Amino acid sequence: MATPEELMLRDLLDKYASVEVDRAYSRLYPEQGLASRMFAYFHGALNDLFAFMNSKARTNRHFNADESRRLIALMEEIQDARTILRRVGMGFEVTAVYTAVLDYCKTFLSESYGSGIPDDFKRIELVKYEPVFISSETEIRLPDRWKSVKLKMVGEGAYARVYEFTDPEYGSKFALKRAKRDLSEADLIRFRKEFELLKKLRFPYVLEVHRYSSDRHEYTMEHCDETLAQYIERNNARLSFETRRRVALQFLYGLYYLHSKGYLHRDVSYRNVLVKRYDGVAAVVKLSDFGLIKELDSEFTRTNSELRGTILDPTIQSFKEYDVVNEIYSIGFVLSFIFSGRRDIAACRGAVRAIIDKCVAHDRASRYQSVRPIIFEIEGLSSSALGSRSEAPA
Structure with a gap:
């Protein structure tokens, strides 16, 4: 009935x-x-x-x-x-x-x-020429099964929308990223390349993707609960130093792995790091949103000179010259946010502040030249490294 x-x-x-x-x-x-x-x-x-x-x-x-x-x-x-x-x-x-x-x-x-x-x-x-009614939920038919599931829109960027759904057979949540209808052919190629790259990357702290649909220009991927920004701001008052250090190291391990494979993310930010939640404040971070990624020593994307991204190194003049030290700059901002809960780059104190200052130094030669030494220094921090108790988000 x-x-x-x-x-x-x-x-x-x-x-x-x-x-x-x-x-x-x-x-x-x-x-x-x-x-x-x-x-x-x-x-x-x-x-x-x-x-x-x-x-x-x-x-x-x-x-x-x-x-x-x-x-x-x-x-x-x-x-x-x-x-x-x-x-x-x-x-x-x-x-x-x-x-x-x-x-x-x-x-x-x-x-x-x-x-x-x-x-x-x-x-x-x-x-x-564009919709004025935006549904937060639609449907997809699961491949290889005569079954449809409802999609709920959970995010939107310049090029794609992200939905979540529950597979009824496994009772597990998945995410689906769908390219917007008005994308150019070049942007659709870039969207497909993002999937193909992620499919090659297998690491605990990099988002996992599953299947691409050429008909609808979309792909399914691992489900995460929130962005790093949402996780930190929601839990900031109860995050211990050890939890912050663990989150920071997962973030750094993911980037070190990416760099070791010959890629630069080029849009490292609070929103492009996702979090899978577990009981309490336990979490695993996942690098995501690889739309601006570049292969070292080659032109992976069509963007040669136009500066894009959320946290941009002020010393860079064009995306064509983007290198590891430019990525280190944005890493400094994310680390500062993880340890302080604030987006003020000067919020941290003590040994953590010294690490962040070296990441964002105006003189690029004075910065860390790779992620590995940052990992060593974060691993060696003691619980007194913040100099003072972290504050609530501003």
């Missing part, structure tokens, strides 16, 4: 199964799972009404009664759909621009005799 939630979802989707949808909008929602047709219908209906409102604002500043009632009813439909989808664990968001427009329209719309358009009305910029 179907649950109430299943019946609600079935009725909602059946309602929009046969509505006429302009292909100009349906093409924007191929990845939104079961609700794709509904989102396309909402998008097209909103744009029609917004275009009419723009036209009336230029003439008699009166939004007709029929259109006023239609827009009020449509806003209620969108809210009802959101309520139902949230109840079944799916949910969606409306982009900030259209959310602001709808909130503004609520201040003057009337169901009787039409609506006067306010004097402060500004022309609505219609969104026609």
